[in-house]
Amino acid sequence: MMFAMLSLAWLSASAGNTETGLWGIYFNELKDAKYIDLTHAFEPVQPVWPGFSNAAFKPARAGRRIEGFVEKGEVFTYEKHGFVATAYELPTDQYGTQLDPPAHWDSLGATISDIPATYAIRPLVVIDIHEKVAEDPGYHLQVEDIKAWEAKHGRIPGGSVVMVRSDWCKKWSDIERFNKKPFPGVGLEALKFLHLKRKILFHGHEPLDTDTTLDLEGEYWLLHNHFAQAEGVANLDKVPESGALLIIGFAKPKGGTGGYARYIAIAPKDWPHGVSVTDVPGAPLPVQPHPLKRDENGVMRPVSQ
Numbered sequence: 453m454m455f456a457m458l459s460l461a462w463l464s465a466s467a468g469n470t471e472t473g474l475w476g477i478y479f480n481e482l483k484d485a486k487y488i489d490l491t492h493a494f495e496p497v498q499p500v501w502p503g504f505s506n507a508a509f510k511p512a513r514a515g516r517r518i519e520g521f522v523e524k525g526e527v528f529t530y531e532k533h534g535f536v537a538t539a540y541e542l543p544t545d546q547y548g549t550q551l552d553p554p555a556h557w558d559s560l561g562a563t564i565s566d567i568p569a570t571y572a573i574r575p576l577v578v579i580d581i582h583e584k585v586a587e588d589p590g591y592h593l594q595v596e597d598i599k600a601w602e603a604k605h606g607r608i609p610g611g612s613v614v615m616v617r618s619d620w621c622k623k624w625s626d627i628e629r630f631n632k633k634p635f636p637g638v639g640l641e642a643l644k645f646l647h648l649k650r651k652i653l654f655h656g657h658e659p660l661d662t663d664t665t666l667d668l669e670g671e672y673w674l675l676h677n678h679f680a681q682a683e684g685v686a687n688l689d690k691v692p693e694s695g696a697l698l699i700i701g702f703a704k705p706k707g708g709t710g711g712y713a714r715y716i717a718i719a720p721k722d723w724p725h726g727v728s729v730t731d732v733p734g735a736p737l738p739v740q741p742h743p744l745k746r747d748e749n750g751v752m753r754p755v756s757q
Contacts, residue, residue, distance in 0.1 A: 483728065483729045483730060484721040484728050484729070485718045485719060485721050485728060486718070486721060486728055487719075487726050487729075488691055488717040488718075489687065489715075489716055490685050490688065490715040490717055491548075491549040491685075491714045492621070492684055492686050494507065494547055495749070496509050497627070497749060499624060499627050499660060500660070501544075501660050502631060506543070507540060507541060507543065508541040508750065509539075509751050510538070510750045511528065511538065512527070512537035513526060513527050513528070513539070514526045514528065538750070545711065545712070547712065548684055549684040549686065549712075550682070550683050550684055550713050551681075551700070551710070552671075552675065552681045553708070553709065553710070554674075554675045554676070555708075556709045558675050558676050558678070561675060561676075562680075563707045564702065565705065565706050565708060567704075571653070572699065572700055572701075573699055573700070574612055574613045574697065574698050574700065575613070576612065576691065576696040576697055576698035577605075577608050577609070577615070577652075577694065578615050578617050578688055578692065579597055579598060579601045579615070579693070580601075581616060581617065582617055582618050585618045588634075589634045590633065590634030590636065591618075591636050592638055592639040592642070592663055592664075593616050593642045594641070595641050595645045597642070598642060601693065604693075606694075608652065610652070613652065613653050615656040615685055615691075616638055616658070617658075617688035617691075618636040620659050621658040621685065621687065621688070633664050634664060635664065636658070636659060637657065637664050637670065638663060639663065640669050643673060643674060647674075647677070654679060654680040654681050654682060655681055657681075657682070660683050660684055662674065662683075682713065685715060690726065691717045691719060692719050692720070696718055698716070698717055699715070700713070701715075740754040741756075743757075
């Protein structure tokens with residue numbers, strides 16, 4: 453019955469009929485909107501907080517012997533088994549683009565598996581401080597920056613996500629400089645204003661720390677007051693300051709104290725950056741230009757012979 457309903461809706465949309473309700477929002481608004489990925493792909497060689505170590509990627513091996521198919525400890529290959537799989541050694545859940553839950557700092561805080569499904573889609577606010585950061589790499593978002601945004605765009609919506617654009621993500625490949633102070637952050641008073649006055653869901657920033665104070669006062673205040681935050685966000689220079697939505701996805705390890713996250717902005721269809729569902733339907737997915745091989749770090753990449 454459900455399949456029949458979905459098929460009927462698809463045929464109706466294909467025939468140019470106007471859908472209503474949530475499907476109408478999708479076909480009339482979201483299908484032609486522009487999608488921008490705000491996420492760094494995580495890999496073995498990348499910036500990480502100095503207290504943690506990097507991940508390791510390697511071929512997955514059979515955990516037990518299967519008669520006539522695979523021996524215990526054998527590496528799965530396309531040639532012999534018809535498929536491959538990868539084993540990931542992740543020494544921390546604070547890695548790459550992430551979602552920090554309160555449990556990261558607070559023994560009474562919510563874990564990643566406690567984050568509600570209502571986080572999935574929210575209004576996106578982007579506050580741009582990149583010009584101030586260009587003059588002062590250690591600049592932190594201030595309340596005056598928030599009020600300047602509101603003077604231009606109106607009051608920040610309650611329940612929205614506020615991302616702070618610093619363009620620090622452009623230093624991601626410069627691992628030594630990315631984590632080295634000074635780097636931009638978010639001031640404590642700005643965090644209090646956003647949460648206590650504007651009632652936002654959470655904020656996000658491009659570096660891997662909220663601020664550069666010795667005791668990380670902003671992160672301490674946030675997580676001990678049961679707010680989450682996003683870290684290691686990318687591509688905020690490609691997103692409108694107002695009027696976009698944010699799609700929020702994250703892994704759900706039981707009791708997790710950090711989340712490997714993916715953030716995707718949805719901008720209006722006339723926005724110059726991003727791609728639409730019409731442009732990139734996603735099925736079928738593109739074919740690699742060359743066969744996939746593991747590089748020296750165990751990452752699968754297309755390699756010409």
